[in-house]
Every structure is written in C-alpha cells, then in structure tokens.
Amino acid sequence: MPFSTVFDQLFTVWAAIAGGVFVLVTGIVLVAVLINRAKRRRKLPFRASENKPVELGYVVVLAGIVAALFYGSYQANSALNHGKGLAAETTTPAARIDVTAYRWCWDFAYQSAPVTVTGTCTTNDFPTVVVPAGQPVEFNLTSRDVVHAFWLPDFAAKRDAYPDHVNTLRMVFPEEGRWRGRCSEYCGTHHVTMDFYVRAVSPAEYQQYLDSGGAAV
Amino acid sequence: MTTTAGRSTPTEPRPGVKAGSVVGWLASTDHKRIGLLTVGTSLVLLLVAGGLAMAMRAQLTQPQLEVLSNDLYNQFFTMHGSMMIYMVMTPFAIGIGLYLVPLQIGAPNVAAPRTTMLSYWLYLTGAVVMLSGFSADSGAADHGWYAYPPLASSRYTPGQGVNLWIIGVALSSLGMLLMAGTVLWTVLLKRARGMAMLRMPVFSWSIVATNLMVIGAFPTLLVAVGILAGGRVYPDMFTENIWNIGYQHLFWFFGHPVVYVMFFPFVGAVAEVLATFAGRRFFGYKFLVLSLLLFAALSMSVWGHHMFTTGQAASNYYSLTSIMLVIPAGIEYFDMLATVVGGRLRFTTPMLFALAFLPQFLIGGLTGIMVGTPALDYQMQDSYFLVAHWHYTLAAGSLFALFAGVYFWFPKASGRMLREGLGKAHFWLWVAGTNLTFLPMFWLGLNGMPRRIPTYLPRDGFTTENLIATIGAGLLAVGGLVFIANVVVALRRPHQAPPDPWQAHTLEWATSSPPPTFNFSERYPIPPIRSYAPLLDLREQEQSSRAEAG
Ligand code: HEM
Ligand SMILES: [Cu+2]
Ligand SMILES: [Cu+2]
Numbered sequence: 001m002p003f004s005t006v007f008d009q010l011f012t013v014w015a016a017i018a019g020g021v022f023v024l025v026t027g028i029v030l031v032a033v034l035i036n037r038a039k040r041r042r043k044l045p046f047r048a049s050e051n052k053p054v055e056l057g058y059v060v061v062l063a064g065i066v067a068a069l070f071y072g073s074y075q076a077n078s079a080l081n082h083g084k085g086l087a088a089e090t091t092t093p094a095a096r097i098d099v100t101a102y103r104w105c106w107d108f109a110y111q112s113a114p115v116t117v118t119g120t121c122t123t124n125d126f127p128t129v130v131v132p133a134g135q136p137v138e139f140n141l142t143s144r145d146v147v148h149a150f151w152l153p154d155f156a157a158k159r160d161a162y163p164d165h166v167n168t169l170r171m172v173f174p175e176e177g178r179w180r181g182r183c184s185e186y187c188g189t190h191h192v193t194m195d196f197y198v199r200a201v202s203p204a205e206y207q208q209y210l211d212s213g214g215a216a217v
Numbered sequence: 218m219t220t221t222a223g224r225s226t227p228t229e230p231r232p233g234v235k236a237g238s239v240v241g242w243l244a245s246t247d248h249k250r251i252g253l254l255t256v257g258t259s260l261v262l263l264l265v266a267g268g269l270a271m272a273m274r275a276q277l278t279q280p281q282l283e284v285l286s287n288d289l290y291n292q293f294f295t296m297h298g299s300m301m302i303y304m305v306m307t308p309f310a311i312g313i314g315l316y317l318v319p320l321q322i323g324a325p326n327v328a329a330p331r332t333t334m335l336s337y338w339l340y341l342t343g344a345v346v347m348l349s350g351f352s353a354d355s356g357a358a359d360h361g362w363y364a365y366p367p368l369a370s371s372r373y374t375p376g377q378g379v380n381l382w383i384i385g386v387a388l389s390s391l392g393m394l395l396m397a398g399t400v401l402w403t404v405l406l407k408r409a410r411g412m413a414m415l416r417m418p419v420f421s422w423s424i425v426a427t428n429l430m431v432i433g434a435f436p437t438l439l440v441a442v443g444i445l446a447g448g449r450v451y452p453d454m455f456t457e458n459i460w461n462i463g464y465q466h467l468f469w470f471f472g473h474p475v476v477y478v479m480f481f482p483f484v485g486a487v488a489e490v491l492a493t494f495a496g497r498r499f500f501g502y503k504f505l506v507l508s509l510l511l512f513a514a515l516s517m518s519v520w521g522h523h524m525f526t527t528g529q530a531a532s533n534y535y536s537l538t539s540i541m542l543v544i545p546a547g548i549e550y551f552d553m554l555a556t557v558v559g560g561r562l563r564f565t566t567p568m569l570f571a572l573a574f575l576p577q578f579l580i581g582g583l584t585g586i587m588v589g590t591p592a593l594d595y596q597m598q599d600s601y602f603l604v605a606h607w608h609y610t611l612a613a614g615s616l617f618a619l620f621a622g623v624y625f626w627f628p629k630a631s632g633r634m635l636r637e638g639l640g641k642a643h644f645w646l647w648v649a650g651t652n653l654t655f656l657p658m659f660w661l662g663l664n665g666m667p668r669r670i671p672t673y674l675p676r677d678g679f680t681t682e683n684l685i686a687t688i689g690a691g692l693l694a695v696g697g698l699v700f701i702a703n704v705v706v707a708l709r710r711p712h713q714a715p716p717d718p719w720q721a722h723t724l725e726w727a728t729s730s731p732p733p734t735f736n737f738s739e740r741y742p743i744p745p746i747r748s749y750a751p752l753l754d755l756r757e758q759e760q761s762s763r764a765e766a767g
Contacts, residue, residue, distance in 0.1 A: 006592050014593065018583035026576040028554050033572065038496070038561040046559045049498035055551070059504075062547040066540050069586065073536045076592035082532055083525065083595055103373070146368040147461065149526060149599060153665030156596035160527050163367065164458040167528040184599040184667045186361050187368060189287050192670040 001079045002172060007156035010076045017069075083159065085170035086136055093170060094135035094203070101141070101148035101161040101183065104190035115214040121193050128197040132206035133176045139169045149185035152198065160185055173200035246330035247734060248403075251337050252316025253630060255396070258341060259309040260623075265348070266300035267697060269293045274654070274690040277683045280675045290671035291359035292378070296350070298362035303386055304344045306479040306615060311396050311431065312337075313622060314424035314482055316630065318400055320725035321421045323409025323743045325735040328402040332395055339392030347385025350378035358382035361669065363472060366464050367455035370448035380449060383442050390435050390442075397431035400424060409724075411746035415506070418723040418749050419492075419499055423485025426509040427478050433517055434474035441467040462529050469520035477516045479611060481509060483618030484549060487571040490621045491553055493721045494568035495560020498750050501552035512545035525594045532591040539589035546582055550575070565719070566640030570621035573648055578614030581606060584659070599669075602662025608655045617647070620700070625719070627704075632712035632730045639703040646696030653689025657682035716741065722750035 036045060081087050096111040105121035108129040119127035131137045141150050141161040150169065151158040159169040183194035201209065209215070234241050242250055273293050276284040285293060319327055327333050350357030355376030360369040369379055404417070404425055417425075444464050447454060454460050492499040499505070519542065521535035553575060562568065584606040587593045597603055620643075628634050661682045666673065673679045717726040725732070728741040737743045744751050 003592075003595060007596050010590065010592050011587070014587050014590065018586070021583060022576065022579055025550065025554065025579055029557060029572060029575050032554075032557045032560075033562065033564075036495075036557070036560055036562045038563045041561045044497050044559060044561055047497070048500075048559070050501055050503065055501055055504045055548070058551055059544065059548065062544045065547075066543050069540045069543070069590075070537050073540065073590040073592065074533055076590070077532055077536065080592055080595070083528060083591060146373055147365055151599075151667070153596070153600075158526050158595050158598060162458055162461060162527075162529075164456060165462075165529070182665070182667055185365075186291075186599075186669040188359075188373065189291070192287065192672060 002155065002174070003080060003085065003157040004155050006076050006079050010072060013072065081170075084168050085157065086172065087170075091136045091170075093138035094132050095137045095206070097129060097131075097137065097139050099129075099139050099141045099150060099161065100144055101150070101187075101194075102144035103146065103188055104183075104194045106194070106196045108196075110210060113210040113213075115210055117214065119196070121190065121195060126195050126197055128178070128199050130199050130201060130206060130209050131173055132203040133173050133200035135203060136170055136172050141167045141169060146187050147185050148183045148187050148194070150181065151184035152179060152181045154179045158184060173198065176200050176202060244334070246326075246334055248315055248319050248327035248330065248333065249630070249732065249736075251327075251330075251333050252312050252314075255308050255312025255315060255337050255340065258337075258344065259305045259312060262300055262344060263305045263309075264697070266297050266305055267694070269297040269300070271690055271694055273297065274687040276671060277673075278687040279684065280673050280677070280680055282672065285671060287671045288356065288359060291669070292351070292357045294669055295359050295361050295382075296348070296357050299347065299358070299382065299386070300344075301611070302362055302475065302479070303389055304340075304347065306611065306619075307393060307475060308340050308389070309619060310427060310478055310482040311393050311400070311424075313486075313626075314400050314421075314427065315396055317626070317725060318421050318424050319403055319407065320728070320732060320736055321418045321723050322404060322407070322412050323724050323737065323746070324403055324407035325737070326407075327399050328406055329399045333399045336392040336395035336399070339395070340389040343385040343387070343389030343392065345385075346381050346388065350381040350385075353377040353381065363468055364442075364445055365468075366445065366448050366461050367452070369445055370452035370455050371450070372452035372455075379445075383445050383449070387439060387442050390438050393431060394435045394439075397428035397435075401428045401432070409743050409746065415503070416746055416749050416751075419488040419502065419505060420482070420485035420723070422506045422509055423481040423488070426513040427481045429510075430474040430478055430481075430513050430516060434471045434478075437467050438471035438475075441471065462527065465524055465527065466520065466530075469523045470517070472523060473520045474513075474516045476607075476610070477512065479615050481512070483574075483615045483622070486622035486625065487574050487618045488553060488556075489721070489723065490567045490571040490625050491556050491560075492750070493625075493719050494563045494565055494571075495556050496563070496720070497556065497560045498722075498748075498753060499552065500555035500559060501548070502749055504548050505552045508545035508548035512542065512549075515542055515545065519589075522589050522594070525591045526598050536589055536591055540586060542589075543586065550579070565624075566635070566637055566644060567621045567625035567719075569641065569644045570617050570624065573644070574614060574617045574621065577617060577651065578610060581608075581610030581614050584609065597662060599667060600662035601658045601666045601668055604668050605655050605658035605662060608658070613651045613655060617651075620647075626725075627707070628714035628718050629725055629730050629732070631708065632714050633707040633710055634714050634718065635703050635707050639699055639706075643696045643699045643703065646692050646699065650689045650692030650696055654686045654693060655689070657685045717752065720756070722753045724751060726752055 098109040100107040105119055106127050108117040117127045117129055119125045141159055143161040143163045148161045149158055150161055157171055159167045178197055178199045181196045181198055276282055356378055358378040360374050488499055518538045521530035522539045524530040525532050588597050588606055624640055661679055666679050714730040716729055727744050728737050744755055747754050
C-alpha cells in the first residue's frame with residue numbers, strides 16, 4: 001500500500017483516539033475544578049486513598065489498549081515493509097534509481113540507462129528525477145558525506161541516506177505530476193535549500209526520456 | 218537504617234568564612250545550598266536558552282526574513298536545545314531532588330557532601346564551557362543537540378565550538394551522574410527513624426526513579442561523546458557506517474531516559490502540589506511508585522524509536538516498547554485525576570500550573586504514541602510535528618510543572634512568599650503563550666515543514682502558523698518577565714514565610730522556612746512518621762481528638 005494511504009488511515013484512527021482521551025481527561029479536570037472548589041465543598045468528595053481492585057482492573061484495561069495500539073502499529077508497518085515500501089519480492093521495480101545525497105544537493109542515476117540528473121540546489125536549479133507513473137519505483141539512497149534524509153511530504157515517505165550504507169525506498173506514484181522533495185535530516189548551512197523534484201510521466205514518455213539520454217520530456 | 222543526625226557531618230561553615238558570603242555559598246557542603254545553586258544556575262540558563270528561542274521565533278515570523286543568517290540560526294537551535302536539555306531541565310530535575318529529598322526523608326544532609334559540591338562545579342564549568350562557544354571564531358556548535366556524526370566530525374564542522382560543546386556536555390553530565398549518585402545514596406542510608414521506603418513522599422520516589430535512570434543512562438552518553446571526541450581527531454572513522462549508526466544507538470540509549478529525567482521529578486512535584494491543594498492524601502500511592510519504577514525500567518528499552526527512518530533499527534520492537542509506556546503513564550494520570558476528583562481544591566498559583574500540566578502534557582503524550590508508531594513517524598520524524606510534540610512534553614508539560622514546583626517551594630527555600638497576583642498573571646500569559654506557540658506547529662509539520670530550517674518561502678504556505686507561533690512566544694517572554702519581577706520583589710522583603718504556608722503534607726514543611734543548617738532542630742523536630750503524608754496525619758489526628766473532646 002502507498003505510504004500516504006497507510007498514513008491517512010492510521011492517523012485518522014490515532015487522532016480520533018487521542019482526541020477522545022484528551023476530551024475525557026480535560027473534561028474530568030474541568031468538572032472537578034467547577035464542582036470541587038473548596039468554597040463549595042465542606043468535606044472531601046471521597047476519602048479513600050487507594051482502591052486496589054479498581055486500579056488493577058484499570059491496568060488490565062491499559063494492557064488491552066496497548067495490545068490494540070500495537071496491533072495497529074504492527075499491521076501498518078508491515079504494509080509498508082518496515083519503511084522500505086513495497087516488497088521487491090512481489091513487484092519488480094520498473095525504475096531503479098541510485099540517489100546520492102551530498103552537501104547540499106542530490107545526484108540521481110538510472111540503473112537501466114546511462115542517464116544522470118543533478119543540480120546545484122540554488123535558485124531554480126533543483127534536480128528533477130523523472131519516474132514512470134503507476135509503476136513501482138525503487139530509490140537506492142546513500143550519501144557522499146554526512147547523514148541526509150530523502151523526504152516526500154506529499155507521500156508521507158521518508159528514508160535516511162547514510163555514507164557507507166544503502167537504504168531502499170520503493171513506491172508507486174499513482175498519477176502523473178510533479179512534487180517537491182526535501183532533505184529532512186539536518187546537514188549544515190544549506191540544508192534548508194536541499195530540495196529536489198519528482199516528476200511522474202506516462203511509461204511511454206519515461207522510456208523516451210531514458211532513450212534520449214535524459215533530454216527534457 | 219536510621220538517622221545519622223547527631224553524628225557530626227562536615228557541613229559547618231569553615232572558620233573564617235562567613236556563611237552568607239560568596240565563598241560561603243560556593244564552598245558550602247550543605248545540600249540546600251548546593252541544591253539552590255544548581256536550581257538557580259539552571260533558571261538563569263533557562264533565560265539564556267529562552268532568549269535564543271525568541272531570536273529563532275523572530276527569524277521565523279515571516280518568510281525570508283534576515284534576522285539571523287543560516288549559520289547563526291543553526292548555532293541558535295543547537296545551543297537552545299543543548300542548553301535546555303543538558304544545562305536547564307536535567308540539572309534542575311536532579312538539583313531540586315538534592316534540595317528536597319534530604320528534607321523530605323528527614324536527613325540532616327546529603328551523603329558525600331563534598332562529592333556533591335564537586336558535581337555542581339562540574340555542571341557549572343560544563344555550562345560555561347559550552348556557552349563560550351559563542352566567542353569562538355567560527356561560532357558555537359551548530360550540529361544540533363544530538364550531534365550526529367559525520368556532521369559533528371572535524372571534517373564537516375571544524376572550529377572550536379564543537380570541541381567546547383563536547384567538553385561541556387561531558388563535564389556537566391559527569392556532574393549530574395555524581396549528584397544523582399549521592400542523592401540516591403542519601404535515600405538508601407540516611408532516612409529518619411520511621412521513614413520506611415514506602416513512606417517516602419511521591420516526589421522523593423520520583424527522584425529515586427530519576428536518579429536510577431541517570432546512573433543507567435549517563436555513562437553511555439559519556440561513551441558517545443567520547444566517540445565524537447575521537448572523530449574530532451580522526452574524522453576518517455566516520456566513513457564507516459558502524460561508527461555513525463553505533464553512535465546513534467549509544468546516544469539514544471541515553472537520549473530517551475534523559476527525556477524522563479526531565480519529566481519524572483516534575484510529575485512528582487505536580488503530585489505533591491495536587492495533593493496539597495486538594496487537601497487530601499495522594500490517591501494510589503503504591504501503584505504510582507510501582508509505575509514510576511516500571512516507567513524507568515521501560516525507558517531503557519525504547520531508544521530505537523528515534524531511529525525508525527534510519528532503516529537500521531528493529532522498528533516493530535521499539536514501537537511495542539514505546540507503546541507499552543501507556544501503562545505507567547496511564548496509571549500516573551489515573552492517580553492524579555483521582556486526587557483532583559476526590560479533593561477540595563484551592564486555586565493557588567502552584568495549583569494552577571499543576572492543573573494546566575495535566576491536559577498540556579497529555580497532548581505531548583498522545584502525540585508521542587503517534588511518533589512511536591513507525592508508519593506515522595515516517596512522515597512526522599524531523600518535521601515540525603515532532604517539534605510540537607516534544608515542546609508539549611517539555612515546555613507545556615515539564616516547564617509548567619517546574620513552575621508549579623518553584624511557586625510551591627519558593628517560600629520554603631527563601632523564607633518569603635511570592636505574590637499570588639503576579640503569579641496568576643504569569644500563569645495565564647503562559648497558558649495562552651504556550652498553546653499559541655506550539656499548537657500551530659502540529660499543522661506546520663503535517664503540511665511538510667522540516668525542522669531546523671532558518672527560513673521558508675511565501676509559497677510554502679507556512680506563514681500564518683509561524684506568525685501565530687511567534688506571537689505566542691512574545692506572550693511567553695512577557696510572562697517570564699512577570700515571574701522575574703515577582704522573584705525580585707519577594708527577595709527584597711524580609712523573611713516572613715511560616716513553616717507551612719500551604720497546609721502541605723511532607724516533612725520539609727515541618728521545619729522553618731528556610732530550614733536550619735541540619736534541616737531539623739530542637740525547635741523544629743521531625744514529627745512522627747506513619748505514612749507518606751506525616752503532616753496530614755498530624756492534622757487529621759488533631760481534628761479527631763478535637764471532635765472527641767467536643
Ligand atoms: C519556552 C519557550 C520555547 C520556545 C519559544 C522554543 C522554541 C524553539 C524553536 C523555535 C526551536 C527550533 C526548531 C527548529 O528549527 O527545528 C526549538 C528547538 C528545540 N527546543 Fe525549544 N522552545 C522553547 C522551550 C523549550 C524547552 C523548555 C525545551 C526543553 C528542554 C526545549 C527544547 C528544545 C530542543 C531539544 C530543540 C531542538 C534543538 C535541535 O534541533 O537540536 N525548548 N525550540
Ligand atoms: Cu539536510
Ligand atoms: Cu525517546
């Protein structure tokens with residue numbers, strides 16, 4: 001499943017639970033503040049300073065909540081193949097792209113053709129990586145210097161890029177379009193402008209792009 | 218294990234040194250003085266770290282401002298975060314334990330007072346060394362508060378700032394390790410007659426759990442900054458992945474427990490304040506103590522949740538342990554709420570801060586479950602959502618609780634009362650300011666604003682939220698000034714605080730304000746201890762004997 005679908009579904013549920021708990025707790029505090037004012041009460045509402053059965057029962061309820069939350073977390077993470085995205089075993093990527101991060105821009109190199117994309121990440125010179133829409137794409141992320149991170153906020157997808165290590169990120173861009181990607185692991189002075197773009201085109205245009213050696217499509 | 222009162226401890230001021238002089242303070246081996254020095258130093262540094270935050274907020278008010286250059290902004294967020302964590306919240310947490318625990322357990326002083334004094338000196342030196350980075354040619358450290366290599370190596374961040382940062386962190390962490398050790402030792406060996414472990418106040422227990430985590434986690438930080446120091450000399454070592462990812466594991470093995478070091482003592486303070494101003498015994502004492510210990514133990518197993526996007530940490534395992542924190546946290550909330558629900562509430566300034574802590578910290582906790590869920594964290598990590606999350610825990614949560622504690626114990630420590638009117642003005646400014654500052658950041662994060670960026674573009678769509686956040690920060694600054702005025706006005710007046718201005722529960726309120734050198738005296742003896750609320754016991758006894766007589 002796409003990162004953003006998993007994110008949206010789970011976030012909705014988690015936010016609803018969080019909202020419910022917040023309203024409950026804040027409600028209890030506010031009601032207590034209103035009705036338990038010392039001016040209004042001569043005696044304590046109740047004197048007990050413990051209640052083992054209630055507390056034990058509550059711990060059991062909490063354990064149940066933990067189990068449910070972890071189940072949701074586990075399912076979602078499995079759907080995302082632990083952050084790698086689509087499982088390569090079931091889907092052969094239509095494009096494999098080596099991504100090298102460095103201070104302070106990105107290089108993209110296609111494995112199936114001698115095409116590379118780069119830029120300077122200064123005014124209007126950001127690299128645009130072209131991918132086929134609707135087909136699995138694999139990014140192999142590494143770094144030439146410090147730790148960076150490859151983040152596509154519109155797709156809720158992020159993976160770190162390390163020197164001496166390759167991280168894989170597989171995803172499908174369902175439709176044609178152009179999106180901004182950013183470096184999200186702080187890497188020094190020009191971290192803020194370390195952007196790139198992903199452009200998804202039809203598979204035919206994509207093939208044409210590779211055949212022409214990376215000429216604009 | 219009984220009291221050692223009466224045995225002479227080396228805490229008398231040395232002959233020839235006036236107790237009230239600067240030397241008398243700095244060379245003191247009285248836990249109250251060392252504790253106040255630690256807490257006072259951390260509050261001054263809070264002002265420094267807060268000032269840096271205000272400058273950052275000014276820079277981010279609108280797109281493309283040029284209040285701070287990229288490099289200066291990077292130094293500011295690094296020093297703001299580093300100061301807040303290593304030099305403000307952690308030392309305050311451990312230092313207020315040093316001040317209060319001997320009083321609360323009826324001990325005349327801390328165990329190993331000279332080592333404790335040394336620990337303050339290490340902390341102070343560390344803080345000065347770290348801050349002195351601003352006077353270096355290339356400026357202060359600018360690699361962020363967790364200083365990931367290879368960025369923090371001499372190849373990518375040359376200059377003295379990082380070296381000073383490493384030395385500063387090492388010195389002050391060593392100091393905190395020593396201080397945590399001596400306070401823990403005090404708890405084990407110096408409790409008064411009748412003060413069984415399970416009669417120690419909730420706050421003292423929170424310090425026990427805290428100091429256990431310090432002892433478990435801080436040595437790892439020393440190893441981690443040792444690796445960084447290695448990378449200052451041999452930057453090549455960080456061309457190998459194992460050192461980079463290894464550093465992250467070591468760092469976060471310290472880094473998560475330290476988050477709770479900056480949390481537990483403040484929960485402990487809130488618990489005491491709630492019970493006092495609810496006029497009742499704290500509800501669920503035993504479960505709370507257990508939950509604190511469980512919390513401390515679990516905190517050592519969750520570190521990898523900071524590393525979900527590294528692709529090099531077992532995400533499901535760390536998600537499980539992180540979500541399990543719901544159990545101890547849930548118990549704490551239950552007990553605090555039950556105390557409020559079962560009380561007669563008096564709305565003093567400390568009580569207001571403690572009450573606001575409950576919903577505000579909760580926002581931090583609930584969003585913590587979100588970022589502890591890998592599928593969500595892949596989006597939220599290193600975005601403003603995360604910035605909002607931890608500021609809700611640390612600023613809206615711990616800092617509010619810190620001020621609950623400051624307003625509560627200020628009369629005890631100084632012998633003077635703070636003004637309620639000024640206190641309440643501070644409170645309301647901060648409730649508004651905190652939420653205006655940090656709530657919009659959740660939306661910024663979900664809309665794709667990365668953390669640690671010095672500016673943004675008009676077309677990014679981040680402008681409105683950032684403007685609101687900066688306005689909120691302005692209210693925080695005004696509130697801070699109100700607090701300073703309150704303290705200055707109070708300190709200029711003569712001692713007037715009674716031993717127990719609040720009708721509180723624990724032993725420190727049985728002695729004078731401020732307490733005498735050895736905490737209790739013939740005039741202020743330790744009352745009988747039969748529970749974790751000995752002064753409440755006394756009041757209840759008086760009431761029932763009066764009822765019988767009448
Ligand atoms: C009271 C008002 C506060 C304000 C207005 C404030 C504001 C900020 C701002 C603007 C940033 C930079 C965000 C970025 O660029 O990524 C930041 C970072 C940070 N703040 Fe605060 N903050 C406050 C209090 C605190 C407190 C009480 C703590 C507690 C320990 C804290 C800990 C941190 C940390 C650890 C960072 C991250 C530094 C880094 O990225 O290395 N802040 N804060
Ligand atoms: Cu970067
Ligand atoms: Cu953590």
